[in-house]
Amino acid sequence: xxxxxxxxxxxxxxxxxxxxxxxxxxxxxxxxxxxxxxxxxxxxxxxxxxxxxxxxxxxxxxxxxxxxxxxxxxxxxxxxxxxxxxxxxxxxxxxxxxxxxxxxxxxxxxxxxxxxxxxxxxxxxxxxxxxxxxxxxxxxxxxxxxxxxxxxxxxxxxxxxxxxxxxxxxxxxxxxxxxxxxxxxxxxxxxxxxxxxxxxxxxxxxxxxxxxxxxxxxxxxxxxxxxxxxxxxxxxxxxxxxxxxxxxxxxxxxxxxxxxxxxxxxxxxxxxxxxxxxxxxxxxxxxxxxxxxxxxxxxxxxxxxxxxxxxxxxxxxxxxxxxxxxxxxxxxxxxxxxxxxxxxxxxxxxxxxxxxxxxxxxxxxxxxxxxxxxxxxxxxxxxxxxxxxxxxxxxxxxxxxxxxxxxxxxxxxxxxxxxxxxxxxxxxxxxxxxxxxxxxxxxxxxxxxxxxxxxxxxxxxxxxxxxxxxxxxxxxxxxxxxxxxxxxxxxxxxxxxxxxxxx
Numbered sequence: 369x370x371x372x373x374x375x376x377x378x379x380x381x382x383x384x385x386x387x388x389x390x391x392x393x394x395x396x397x398x399x400x401x402x403x404x405x406x407x408x409x410x411x412x413x414x415x416x417x418x419x420x421x422x423x424x425x426x427x428x429x430x431x432x433x434x435x436x437x438x439x440x441x442x443x444x445x446x447x448x449x450x451x452x453x454x455x456x457x458x459x460x461x462x463x464x465x466x467x468x469x470x471x472x473x474x475x476x477x478x479x480x481x482x483x484x485x486x487x488x489x490x491x492x493x494x495x496x497x498x499x500x501x502x503x504x505x506x507x508x509x510x511x512x513x514x515x516x517x518x519x520x521x522x523x524x525x526x527x528x529x530x531x532x533x534x535x536x537x538x539x540x541x542x543x544x545x546x547x548x549x550x551x552x553x554x555x556x557x558x559x560x561x562x563x564x565x566x567x568x569x570x571x572x573x574x575x576x577x578x579x580x581x582x583x584x585x586x587x588x589x590x591x592x593x594x595x596x597x598x599x600x601x602x603x604x605x606x607x608x609x610x611x612x613x614x615x616x617x618x619x620x621x622x623x624x625x626x627x628x629x630x631x632x633x634x635x636x637x638x639x640x641x642x643x644x645x646x647x648x649x650x651x652x653x654x655x656x657x658x659x660x661x662x663x664x665x666x667x668x669x670x671x672x673x674x675x676x677x678x679x680x681x682x683x684x685x686x687x688x689x690x691x692x693x694x695x696x697x698x699x700x701x702x703x704x705x706x707x708x709x710x711x712x713x714x715x716x717x718x719x720x721x722x723x724x725x726x727x728x729x730x731x732x733x734x735x736x737x738x739x740x741x742x743x744x745x746x747x748x749x750x751x752x753x754x755x756x757x758x759x760x761x762x763x764x765x766x767x768x769x770x771x772x773x774x775x776x777x778x779x780x781x782x783x784x785x786x787x788x789x790x791x792x793x794x795x796x797x798x799x800x801x802x803x804x805x806x807x808x809x810x811x812x813x814x815x816x817x818x819x820x821x822x823x824x825x826x827x828x829x830x831x832x833x834x835x836x837x838x839x840x841x842x843x844x845x846x847x848x849x850x851x852x853x854x855x856x857x858x859x860x861x862x863x864x865x866x867x868x869x870x871x
Contacts, residue, residue: 403870404585405851407863408597408609411721412565412590414751418547420491422754424531425773429610429863430570430586433534433553436463436481436513437525439859443776445525449476449535449554450513458520465511468577470537471551471558478507484535485515487547495532497774499791500783500810522813523777530774531861556581556866565751566590582853582869592749594723601846607870608854609846610863613723614669617844628856629682630843631772633675634660634725636732636836637765641796643715644741644763650708651833652699654764657739658732660838667727672839678826679771679778680840682858685819691827705740714741717757718766719750728838729766757794765794768841770860778822779810786829795834802828 407430415421419433427433436450451466468476482505488495489503502518517524527533540552550559556576561569570586589606591597594613600606601624617625636658638645645651661674679686700708714736718729726747733743746753746762757765774780783806784790788798805828809821829835847854853867 405583406587406607408591408606410611419534428531428861431555431865435533437529439529439776459517461515463513471573478513481513482507496784497530497532526775526777581866607848607851612844612846614671623849626845628843630841631682632770632841634768634838637767640834641760648697649700652697655833655836656699657735671842675837689823691823693827693830702740714743715763717746717762721750722768782806797834
């Protein structure tokens with residue numbers, strides 16, 4: 369089971385807008401009654417909590433579903449549904465399963481693992497965690513699974529800890545490719561009701577292999593507005609509120625405010641595939657125009673550090689291995705920008721789910737306009753714009769990314785976001801040197817050498833000016849004083865487990 373940290377964050381004050389979000393009747397026990405946990409999450413579901421979407425982290429945050437492995441607090445793979453594993457060759461691994469059952473009463477078997485991983489591999493689009501690997505699963509007997517990759521994958525046990533590779537029961541998978549975690553996971557909490565994009569009810573699953581959870585259930589409300597989440601905590605409407613805006617953090621009681629070093633980096637992503645920023649000189653001009661350090665105090669209230677690259681202080685090995693970025697394209701002058709854009713408007717996007725981003729976009733707009741660009745913002749809730757982002761319909765995006773989210777290994781993030789075939793390549797980057805550098809890092813088994821190659825790949829990416837790192841965030845989580853056992857996770861994958869409960 370995952371390591372917990374006692375006493376998470378508390379922050380949210382009652383407002384008329386949020387009143388009733390956790391009203392009695394949301395569950396059989398009544399929200400907040402009988403020791404049930406009331407949780408305010410920030411990003412509403414995109415695809416009904418499908419593990420193949422950005423919703424996947426909700427399944428791990430709320431301990432609904434599990435993979436073969438999990439990540440410990442140091443980012444090392446530890447047993448989950450697999451009790452042990454071994455590497456049989458460069459491309460073959462054997463996993464021994466523990467005795468466990470799904471929330472619908474069926475037993476976990478090797479074939480159910482094979483079926484779940486096959487569904488993940490066939491998903492359209494493919495989950496980010498599989499963007500750089502081809503995986504074949506085979507049931508050797510009822511409790512043994514063999515996994516084979518086309519090329520060596522030294523971090524396969526880390527990869528299998530991804531929420532996107534959660535093992536669900538057979539009834540989760542529909543013929544049309546849809547997948548539902550409602551009542552089909554193996555975790556200590558079972559989703560019993562999902563009300564669109566606003567609420568979910570979870571009850572304790574007493575058949576959990578890891579022991580009975582201390583809380584009888586969880587009542588979830590998705591609240592996109594950060595101030596409303598903070599208000600709900602302060603007003604006693606929520607027991608746990610994630611991602612407290614920095615503008616609200618210092619208004620919380622210190623006992624409810626928990627600051628967490630985060631692997632989250634906020635950047636300006638430039639669309640290299642179409643529009644203004646196919647011009648390398650204009651990208652360089654944008655890079656020179658923006659100053660992330662100006663955001664640290666004015667926008668983030670000190671809860672951030674100026675960006676040093678794609679990886680910040682919460683990735684401790686990065687600083688000593690960072691590679692100097694050389695060979696960048698010369699930036700266009702303000703006059704050249706105006707000539708090169710020829711009256712075209714720079715379409716700058718960001719989203720409201722992280723309260724600081726719209727304000728950061730306004731600061732960046734002013735900086736870009738000084739450099740000669742004409743800028744128009746498009747600010748919406750993330751789920752309303754993800755499709756357009758991936759389709760390249762914007763010139764630039766102010767983006768907040770958890771760099772070690774999917775596997776705990778940086779290569780996976782680089783592959784999904786910056787390779788030519790990356791499934792989350794919002795920048796539309798297609799660069800041979802970048803692809804080669806990321807492949808080299810992916811093939812490296814030695815940890816230190818792998819880290820060095822990751823930093824070489826970072827330098828190759830930054831050389832293209834497809835991404836301009838701005839700040840490294842410090843997460844603020846809100847937890848009521850009467851809650852124990854909330855997980856403070858720099859990777860933002862865990863929040864509640866069997867030990868989380870009201871005092």
